Amino acid sequence: MAKKPSLPKGTRDFSPQEVAKRLYIMDTIKSSFQLYGFQPIETPSFENSETLMGKYGEEGDRLIFKILNSGDYLNKVDEELFSLKDSAKLTPKISEKALRYDLTVPFARYVVQHQNEIIFPFKRYQMQTVWRADRPQKGRFREFCQCDADVVGSNSLWQEVELVQLYDDVFTKLKLEGCTIKINNRKILSGIAEVIGADDKLVDFTVALDKLDKIGEEGVKKELLEKGITGQAIKKLQPLFSFTGNNEEKLISLSQLLNTSDTGKKGIEEIVFVIKNIQSLGLKSSKIELDVTLARGLNYYTGAIFEVSAPENVQIGSIGGGGRYDDLTGIFGLKGVSGVGISFGLDRIYLVLEELQLFPKKVLENTKVLFINFGEAEALYAMQAITKLRKEGITAELYPDADKMGKQMAYADKRQIPYVVLAGGNEIEAKTFTLKRMKNGEQEVLTMDKLVNFLL
């Protein structure tokens, strides 16, 4: 007896219905990417370990899936190293490749390798699977698809403006209204750290601040103290905790807080540019909101930071994120190429659309008409008609076996095929087709031409 098969943790199969819905989202995103002038590229699902390792911080390295070398890989490890049982030292000896962890770092590698062919500024999009050895949770998997759009080779803040529009465009097309596009700027965070005298603890500071909506003011303060930020410094942060009002009001109080920091002022300038221009251009269904606590993906962002929250009535993490990174390709030896990009979380958008029942019914439609099979001669008559229908682009199929009609009908019903054609001896003789509407059971007799016209 074969053992029941199973899937590795955090992976999934997709049914035809699920694939149809995923393709609907991906096609929507893709069409907007193309509308904004982004071009698609693809990179391998695995890279050399050294390309990925160390690019996502310590935490990231742990979450990268490593691929074991081929052949007798243990035999090549020297005894001493092996007996030390030091995973960090042993791993590079037995694993030289790793699964893609995101699309940004492979893209940076791509830009560096193809720098002489690329026409800058280069706008590329990429929709591919990535893998993380994380513990799964709701909307969190070990294998999932990322949909990224990035621009490299331009410092213009108009890119940021366009990317906000792009988010709005996609969510509008998906009928997902009321998303909040949160925006912040790394320079503002640096400025704050500078002002409170904690520049050296920037990451600790921002990670703690990022949790404000989750653990509250007291929680953040507690974490800051634990990380060694002084009580006096925390006091200076007080304005941030009572940060309310619209974007303009927030910017005014930020300016006061940061008036001694050049970096901070630069950050405010950048944010003002983006927000002001977005307001002039208008958004269709999303809101833009300045959020000084936003700090995610800080490892390489240097300017703008984006994150998109689903409408308030849906409990799920962010459905997209992105930002500006001034020197992403620097890690691969190409200095001075700035990039900015955004990412859509396909799996999470799926969950949100499902919860809000926003998938159009059309997405699940497939075959439009099923021909009942009455036997050899009748099947040929049906196939001739089906061939003509398909020529017109109408999805049609023949039930493959001459089973009892009830069974064939039930099949059409279960597959939600809206029309059934019955063509037996009588119809063949009269050169007609009996068309049945499954919705209400009504039937009518049609000629071939009329059948085509009806189904078009």
Place this chain on the structure above:
RNA sequence: GUGGUUGUAGCUCAGCAGGUUAGAGCGCUAGAUUGUGGUUCUAGAGGUCGCCGGUUCGAAACCGGUCUUCCACCCCA
């Protein structure tokens, strides 16, 4: 990686403090209905109780391990 949680029929779940042949609803198959699906009625099939080991006269139930699910932390889409 840390702490917790879940696993019984295809699906959703019952199963009282360990005790005979483990149940329900939905779904599935067949028939009532030999050119008509969705409703109804009748009959039927389907379970190594996640897996391995232990305690016990006896384990779906108790204990340990393991895998899986979901949740919190970490981090993140």
